[in-house]
Amino acid sequence: LFLIRYAGVENTLRLFGSNSDEGRQAISRSDLYVHDLQTKKSLLLFSSLYSQFQQKLEERGLFESTNLVVISGHGLRSVDSEEQFYIEECLADFSKITKIVNSHSMMMVFTDPDELDEVFFELKVCDQWAPMGDYDEGDNPLVSVYRTSELPEKFHWKSSRFMPGIIIMTRPGATVLTRELPSIPAGDEHARDIRQTGGWDNDNVEMRGVFMARGPAFKTNHESLPINMVDVYQVLLNILGVEPPHRHNGSWANVEDLLSSGWESRTSPDSISSSTSTARSFLCLILLCMLSY
Secondary structure: OEEEEEOHHHHHHHHHOOOOHHHHHHHHHHHHHHHHHHHOOOOHHHHHHHHHHHHHHHHOOOHHHOEEEEEOOOOOEEOOHHHEEEHHHHOOOHHHEEEEEOOEOEEEEEEOHHHHHHHHHHHHOOHHHOOOOOOOOOOOOOEEEEEHHHOOHHHOOOOOOOOOOEEEEEOOOOEEEOOOOOEEOOOOOOHHHOOEEOOOOOOOHHHOOOEEEEOOOEOOOOOOOOOOHHHHHHHHHHHHOOOOOOOOOOOHHHHHHHEOOOOOOOOOHHHOOHHHHHHHOOEEEEEEOOOOO
16 A cells, blocks of 8 residues: 655645636646556655655556556635624624634634633624625525534534534635734735635535546546545455444445456455455555645
């Protein structure tokens, strides 16, 4: 198993946006890197470590039998500059907030337990993100403020002991920031200037990432329906011939159709013959953090 993480696309799109020359160049470079990786060209990006890895595969005649997977954790969306808000505009007393974690698409608000109800009320009725202009009752609000105990079940957050008492979530495109409150990561004076970000509700199609793969385990010229990130884990274990060591939330039915004949029905390492297990268990995984949908 060989893992490569490449953040050049994410960093560029956040700063310049996908419609910029810089954004197009970053995506083109990542495409070239993946192409070079498959066509055995010299690739400085992945350093001498990859060169040694590739050389050993070629020496053993395993390059063509190696599975290559390219994934991104989620997509990015453009930020609406007219729908950016500061949490301080909602609060009468900043000292009631002990810290803020995250910003833009989602914010965790930590308070002293005795102050939680008052802070929640101030954020819930805050004028700056109240409905503006034409607004249908069925529309998602610009900003949603939740008690953690009232979060939708699909986020799997409400029972975590690490969560604060209040969560702020924004509609895709809208963002919430902080100027003065103690925050993790630390507040950045340029935070308002980013062009794209992620982290919104993953039911939104713009938050979809990419999953691309080639190799003996995968069908050729096959386009799949959307899968979930939690589905990927079992695909990688299947390629490596490893039984899942614990329960997980992936659904095999979502990914079975990705795999070529003989791979989709494997249930254990024993289902691979000893003569082919070594050649077919190599896996190169590239994580592109992140691609714009």
